[in-house]
Amino acid sequence: MKVIVLGAGVVGVTTAYYLARDGHQVTIVDRNQGAALEASYANGGQLSYSYVAPLADPGVWPKLVPWLLSSTSPVRYRPQLDPHQWRWCLQFLAACSSVRSAETTRHLLRLGHASRRLMHELLGEEPELDFAWANSGKLVVYRDAASLAAARRQVEFQQRLAGDSEHSQEVLDAAACIAIEPALDSLRREIVGGVHTPSEDSADCYRFTVGLLDRIRAASPDNRCLFDTVIHGLRVSQDEVVGVETSAGLLEADAYVLASGCDSARLARPLGVALPIYPLKGYSLTAPIADPDAAPRLSVTDFQRKIVYAVIDGKLRVAGIADIGGYHRTIVPARVATLLAEAGAAFPGAMDEQQVEAWAGLRPATPSGRPILGHSTCRRLWLNVGHGALGFTLSLASGRALADLIAEQAPFVSLDGFTLPRATSRKAGHP
Ligand SMILES: Cc1cc2nc3c(=O)[nH]c(=O)nc-3n(C[C@H](O)[C@H](O)[C@H](O)COP(=O)(O)OP(=O)(O)OC[C@H]3O[C@@H](n4cnc5c(N)ncnc54)[C@H](O)[C@@H]3O)c2cc1C
Structure with missing residues (x-):
């Protein structure tokens, strides 16, 4: 055919x-x-087969005002003269319920785990495919007790769904997070705990x-x-x-x-x-590692800031931000500055700030x-x-x-x- x-x-x-x-x-x-x-092109590089919880969940409601008003919040809404955008936003809000979010997680987990099996088959079938793949494991860290409690419930929910130990996830306190990822030490006072998923991978998309x-x-x-x-x-x-x-x-x-x-x-x-489908504009920074001890070994996600960190081919990739405001891929310096400041606070000294490559891309997002x-x-x-x-x-x-x-x-x-x-x-x- x-x-x-x-x-x-x-x-x-x-x-x-x-x-x-x-x-x-x-x-x-x-x-x-x-x-x-x-x-x-330069996305976060996370092969996040088990960490699939959608943006649309009940936790969105208390964050709506900052999203509308703050210039530095990780998600920003900028209204456009575009009925497609308004319709998408209304559908997104309708999807922010615990029932819809759980249903989406259930479906995405099925697809995520199937992708993981295929990726591992592919690595065997195409040994010459060179794309900086690594079984890096993923640590998602939380900055407040309520978010960590919700994450614990999510882990329990996913364990009931998956019903096996292949994709096990563990909830850790702050000290245990820093024990498995010492480069997080500068956030010692900020984070309350995290979820570790050893089976997650990272690579260059x-x-x-x-x-x-x-x-x-x-x-x-x-x-x-x-x-x-x-x-x-x-x-x-x-x-x-x-x-x-x-x-x-x-x-x-x-x-x-x-x-x-x-x-x-x-x-x-x-x-x-x-x-x-509407674009959620995101940004990434890629920079050579200045100090290997200051850079993460695991893929790290800062849940509150919605930023992911991964080392891809010896460089630190930092990705995040979701701006709901049209189809432009222009790199806005203020958004890059937000990401740089967060990365500098989370992993001080890790990247060579003189050689940062900034990039912006549009995630093709559905409301759910x-x-x-x-x-x-x-x-x-x-x-x-x-x-x-x-x-x-x-x-x-x-x-x-x-x-x-x-x-x-x-x-x-x-x-x-x-x-x-x-x-x-x-x-x-x-x-
Ligand atoms: C900041 C950021 C971080 C991300 N991090 C991750 C991550 O860690 N893990 C993960 O799994 N995903 C991540 N994503 C999401 C992921 O990058 C996207 O979901 C994925 O790249 C979408 O792929 P796609 O092929 O659908 O779209 P695209 O890669 O955009 O491909 C669509 C193609 O269609 C072409 N096209 C469109 N219209 C036309 C036309 N009219 N004529 C000709 N060609 C056309 C475009 O040129 C383009 O090449 C991230 C995204 C962003 C922005």
């Missing part, structure tokens, strides 16, 4: 990788000069994506990458996608996979497919935090979109499941909770 994948981020490329492995002829289309140059793309090209000369090619829209005839209109002309195939990150909603809208996977309501169009803060983590399971569906097989992991509700579309008919 000929399949066109729309978007060469980590999600599109992992899907294309599994499609190529299944023997399909794959064409990947992207407006950039190469793969993974948007949200998948950009190198992972580019490496997989090389495998796709090597698999068959028929597999193609069309870079510097803008997708203008999808051509539809009688509820069936029949082509992609691009700056390189009309491209035709037997099936089409939408994996265009934040632009997916705009591309799907003319087809009557309403995708609730669940990606949208599987059939669309137009025949031949498949969806792999809306991975929000977990796109690197979930890309393998999403990509494999999409390839299974395109091969007309049951997906290897249940997509219950991820498929598009029929009510979001005006059109009927399925692939």
